[in-house]
Amino acid sequence: MTQIVKIQLHSFRNITQANCQLASGLNLFIGDNAAGKTSLIESLWLLATGRSFRSSKIKDLIQIDQSQTTVFLEIQNSKHQHRLAVQKSADSTTLRLDGANLKSQAQLATYLPVQLLTPESHKLLEEGPKARRSFMDWGCFHQNPAFIDNWRIFQRSLKQRNSALKKRMPAKMVQIWDTQFIESALKIDQMRQDYLQKLAPHLQNFCQNLMPELEADVGCHYRAGWPQATENLEQLMHENLLKDQQLGHTQYGAHRADIRFKFAGREALQMLSRGQQKLFVCALLLAQAKLHEEICGEAVIMLIDDLPAELDEFHRRKLLELLQSLGIQHFITSTAENLIPILSPKTSQIWRIEHGNFSPIVLGSTSIDY
Ligand SMILES: Nc1ncnc2c1ncn2[C@@H]1O[C@H](COP(=O)(O)OP(=O)(O)OP(=O)(O)O)[C@@H](O)[C@H]1O
Ligand SMILES: [Mg+2]
Incomplete structure (x- = not known):
């Protein structure tokens, strides 16, 4: 299992200095x-992803x-202990692994599979597809070493293609990117589909576990970034070139993929209460965690900011029981101690x-000096 031993x-922010054994x-x-x-x-999310969530x-x-x-x-994983560090100033970033400088955040991320739940996490259901694509891609990235290269090729060809469209360049200057664009899009599409197929049974299981009150099964429906009936992406890109030129950007591709979650055939957002939406996102993260451990042999680390928000006592306990039984190291924040058993x-x-x-705080006693 992966766990953070020390931070x-x-x-x-307001933390001048902290030093904790975990x-x-x-x-x-x-x-x-x-x-x-x-x-x-x-701070943990920054080290794992290179970004802040706020x-x-x-x-x-x-x-x-x-x-x-x-x-x-x-950190300690199943094989080794490692030292990871990030140092940020206004204009520079230094990443380190075991004392040596690293070039890319992706290299660091493979050592620290971290998942995050915040009071804003229901946005995964509420907002546009970007967050849902990130969710799928997190799984693909950690589980398939070929994903990151394809993703980079896709992003580069999309950017170049869009730039050519925006500058109203001749068609051949747009289409020069199509081979890379299509090849990488199809590979990403296949990896995302495979991933969701493996994820779906775990998701069903955790939904039942966390929300026994729900009767309907969850449906997890993948949408490629092009019409469902498309048989040949190359042909579709060709047929839509004129429209792309008019719009000044690329309409179809892996950048438009999405997942729809449904209960009893209806959108999850419509069927679930606010607390259930949070629990549903928990179920998604736990399903990812379970699959990650199955495939990579490493448990993920779960960060949950303000766990009690929106959750009643029964559901708080259910979530904590699951985290414990899965052997996941979890970081939880709360304003009150008595809300977390x-x-x-x-x-x-x-x-x-x-x-x-x-x-x-020594368990069962009062606070001591550190
Ligand atoms: N760059 C910074 N330098 C110093 N202090 C900062 C900086 N950025 C934010 N703060 C302060 O850090 C404090 C801690 O903020 P944080 O959001 O971590 O609190 P919290 O414990 O999560 O509170 P809440 O229970 O309200 O969510 C706030 O008072 C904020 O104003
Ligand atoms: Mg807070």
């Missing part, structure tokens, strides 16, 4: 509003009056955060 933060199961971070809970989760500007993450921030982790004290650690300062 060190420097100048990350538990293999539940790591619970308790604090009042503005204590720094989401910041901690965000700001597009790196500058926002660096503590006010400081010029750079550092996130350092020690400690199911396995031996593999759990609670932390109190106050004004960006962390102190461990």
Whole structure:
């Protein structure tokens, strides 16, 4: 299993300095509003993905009056222990693995399979297809080494094709990109389909587990980024060239794929309550986690910011039981300790955060100095 053994933060938002040895199961971070809970989760997400989930500007993450921030982790997977680090300043990023510089975030990401649930995660159902594509692509990326190269080729050819369309270049300057575009789109399409096919039974299982009150089965319907009846993508691209030229961008391709989730034939968003939407996204993440472990032999790490939001006691416990039984290391934040049952004290650690300062709480007693 992959687990984070230690985290060190420097100048990350309101956290001047943090140094925590972590538990293999539940790591619970308790604090009042503005204590720094989401910041901690965000720092882990930054190392795993290179991005923040709440700001597009790196500058926002660096503590006010400081010029750079550092996130350092020690992780243990089934084979080795590794040291991962990211250092960000306004205009530069340094990535390190075991003391050596790395060129790409993707290299670091393979060491840290992390999933995130925040109070905004229901947007996966509510908003456009981008988040659902990212969800599928996360799975494809971690499970199929060929995915990233195809994805890069696809993104490059899409960008070049769109640039040629926008500049109203002659048709042959647009079509010069089509071979790469079509080949990579078809490969990505196949990988996404394979992935969802393997994911669907796990999703059904976790939906039943987390929401026993739901009677209908979940339907997981993949949509390629082109009309369903398409038999030949090359022909479709050819037939739509004029339309693409009029629009100034590429209408069809892997950049338009989506997944629709349905219960009893109706859109999940219409059928599920707000709490159930959050649980459904949990079921999606757990299904991904389960599949990841089956294929890669490594458990993922789950980050859950503000777990109690929208969830009642029954469903909170159900989720925690599942995380524990799957052997997933989880990082959970909450404003109140009594909302999170400690199911396995031996593999759990609670932390109190106050004004960006962390102190461990000995289970069943009061806070001690760290
Ligand atoms: N770059 C920064 N430098 C210093 N402080 C910052 C920076 N960015 C944000 N903060 C402050 O960090 C504090 C912690 O924010 P955070 O969102 O982590 O709190 P939280 O514990 O998740 O609170 P809540 O329970 O309300 O969600 C806030 O007071 C915020 O104003
Ligand atoms: Mg928060």
